[in-house]
Amino acid sequence: MFETTLAVIGNVLTAPEWRRTSSDNTLVANFRVASTSRRYDRETGAWVDGHSLRVRVSAWRRLAENVASSIAVGDPIVVYGRIYTRDWVDDDNNNRISYEMEAYAIGHDLNRGRARFYRSKPAAS
Amino acid sequence: MFETTLAVIGNVLTAPEWRRTSSDNTLVANFRVASTSRRYDRETGAWVDGHSLRVRVSAWRRLAENVASSIAVGDPIVVYGRIYTRDWVDDDNNNRISYEMEAYAIGHDLNRGRARFYRSKPAAS
Amino acid sequence: MFETTLAVIGNVLTAPEWRRTSSDNTLVANFRVASTSRRYDRETGAWVDGHSLRVRVSAWRRLAENVASSIAVGDPIVVYGRIYTRDWVDDDNNNRISYEMEAYAIGHDLNRGRARFYRSKPAAS
Amino acid sequence: MFETTLAVIGNVLTAPEWRRTSSDNTLVANFRVASTSRRYDRETGAWVDGHSLRVRVSAWRRLAENVASSIAVGDPIVVYGRIYTRDWVDDDNNNRISYEMEAYAIGHDLNRGRARFYRSKPAAS
Numbered sequence: 001m002f003e004t005t006l007a008v009i010g011n012v013l014t015a016p017e018w019r020r021t022s023s024d025n026t027l028v029a030n031f032r033v034a035s036t037s038r039r040y041d042r043e044t045g046a047w048v049d050g051h052s053l054r055v056r057v058s059a060w061r062r063l064a065e066n067v068a069s070s071i072a073v074g075d076p077i078v079v080y081g082r083i084y085t086r087d088w089v090d091d092d093n094n095n096r097i098s099y100e101m102e103a104y105a106i107g108h109d110l111n112r113g114r115a116r117f118y119r120s121k122p123a124a125s
Numbered sequence: 126m127f128e129t130t131l132a133v134i135g136n137v138l139t140a141p142e143w144r145r146t147s148s149d150n151t152l153v154a155n156f157r158v159a160s161t162s163r164r165y166d167r168e169t170g171a172w173v174d175g176h177s178l179r180v181r182v183s184a185w186r187r188l189a190e191n192v193a194s195s196i197a198v199g200d201p202i203v204v205y206g207r208i209y210t211r212d213w214v215d216d217d218n219n220n221r222i223s224y225e226m227e228a229y230a231i232g233h234d235l236n237r238g239r240a241r242f243y244r245s246k247p248a249a250s
Numbered sequence: 251m252f253e254t255t256l257a258v259i260g261n262v263l264t265a266p267e268w269r270r271t272s273s274d275n276t277l278v279a280n281f282r283v284a285s286t287s288r289r290y291d292r293e294t295g296a297w298v299d300g301h302s303l304r305v306r307v308s309a310w311r312r313l314a315e316n317v318a319s320s321i322a323v324g325d326p327i328v329v330y331g332r333i334y335t336r337d338w339v340d341d342d343n344n345n346r347i348s349y350e351m352e353a354y355a356i357g358h359d360l361n362r363g364r365a366r367f368y369r370s371k372p373a374a375s
Numbered sequence: 376m377f378e379t380t381l382a383v384i385g386n387v388l389t390a391p392e393w394r395r396t397s398s399d400n401t402l403v404a405n406f407r408v409a410s411t412s413r414r415y416d417r418e419t420g421a422w423v424d425g426h427s428l429r430v431r432v433s434a435w436r437r438l439a440e441n442v443a444s445s446i447a448v449g450d451p452i453v454v455y456g457r458i459y460t461r462d463w464v465d466d467d468n469n470n471r472i473s474y475e476m477e478a479y480a481i482g483h484d485l486n487r488g489r490a491r492f493y494r495s496k497p498a499a500s
Contacts, residue, residue, distance in 0.1 A: 002162055003175070037209075040290065040292070042295075051207065053209045059485075066486070067485055075494075082176065083131070085180075092217075105484045105485070109482055110441040110446075112495055113492055114495075116445070116491045118488050120487055130380060132255075132355075134355045184360075191365075196360075200367060201369075203355040230328040232356070235313055235317055235320055236316070239316050240316075242320070242358040245363045252410075256458065301378070303459045303460050332426065333458075335430075
């Protein structure tokens with residue numbers, strides 16, 4: 001079966017934090033994103049908030065590096081990636097589930113502003 | 126902003142349960158689906174399990190009706206819909222989050238078997 | 251970069267045709283699907299047809315086999331897969347582009363009817 | 376039925392052109408984007424080009440304005456929106472189909488560089 005992919009259009013909720021993995025020193029950045037849909041209420045004739053989605057995003061390697069230097073709390077972004085569940089046990093020994101999204105691509109949402117882009121030099125492979 | 130939509134290809138984890146809403150007697154069916162990705166491991170040259178996603182699905186009205194009569198635990202399905210978070214408070218007064226998916230469409234996955242389809246008569250609108 | 255994936259919810263426009271590839275005798279089925287969106291017109295207070303999408307779908311191997319035996323013209327389906335362009339030259343020597351979708355999963359849309367599913371025996375791998 | 380949405384991660388092929396609609400003076404920008412997937416070839420042990428997708432993108436209103444001032448040929452971007460077909464008749468009176476994507480959101484792909492974002496002042500609504 002396949003990775004479950006999705007695109008989230010929303011706002012950055014928490015400042016990206018980055019670290020290197022202990023195993024192989026890979027850079028990873030994490031932050032939370034929130035998206036709230038808007039729907040037209042036929043009875044009142046007004047747009048109202050619909051469902052919302054909040055999810056933790058991880059970005060790796062060069063994407064992590066550029067996220068860390070480009071993205072701040074409140075920024076409107078579009079994130080494309082895969083979503084999955086992670087099982088864990090909390091302090092009270094309860095089985096818990098969390099949902100995480102690994103980003104394949106992240107960009108500022110040009111609906112909400114202009115962007116100036118500084119392309120990285122291609123890595124020598 | 127927009128609904129966050131996704132397609133999940135996986136297996137039915139729990140038998141669909143259905144009920145009618147108290148407010149307006151609408152039929153809703155709920156079940157859980159699990160999807161496990163497979164990836165090719167270059168070092169061993171074998172396919173291995175990757176991330177998995179488990180999520181609760183709700184289906185409404187005619188979709189609920191047909192899900193209840195067509196789908197059983199273990200069935201391979203494809204679900205398309207929107208995902209969102211729901212906030213709640215557990216018995217110990219902790220804030221908790223759960224993720225739910227409202228299905229726009231559900232079908233048996235024809236990768237795994239044949240299907241015979243009995244089309245509903247169109248509702249008189 | 252990544253495959254561009256999408257889910258199409260629509261109706262089968264043409265009966266699935268199947269053949270075996272000359273290179274390695276793989277089974278492939280092809281058909282066309284059409285999806286027409288509906289949108290609420292605020293001025294008239296009615297639902298009207300919006301954009302539509304028609305695209306050629308290919309399915310391979312076991313999916314092709316089950317599509318060929320399960321799907322007929324007019325059936326409501328959900329298709330998940332990747333979309334890509336194919337370049338070709340027409341009889342008048344013009345460069346042409348067509349869009350094709352390779353299905354990862356296909357199922358009957360349970361919004362529109364009930365289904366009875368006959369699971370294949372797992373292939374001995 | 377529903378809009379068919381997709382996310383394209385690729386590069387800008389043509390410079391955005393913008394105009395105002397004659398009917399109501401709405402700003403619209405158009406450009407083409409190309410995405411080429413990469414896949415791992417097990418026989419050679421190397422990554423090779425897979426399928427590619429090229430599609431014309433339209434952006435409206437504020438998104439059009441910011442696209443016009445932020446995006447240039449060759450830029451790596453992520454585009455999320457809906458895809459549909461448009462029917463037309465060519466000079467030789469042949470029925471033709473083209474595929475177009477209306478963008479809901481567009482951003483520079485931070486896999487490939489850093490971005491500086493200048494948020495618009497919210498419009499007085």
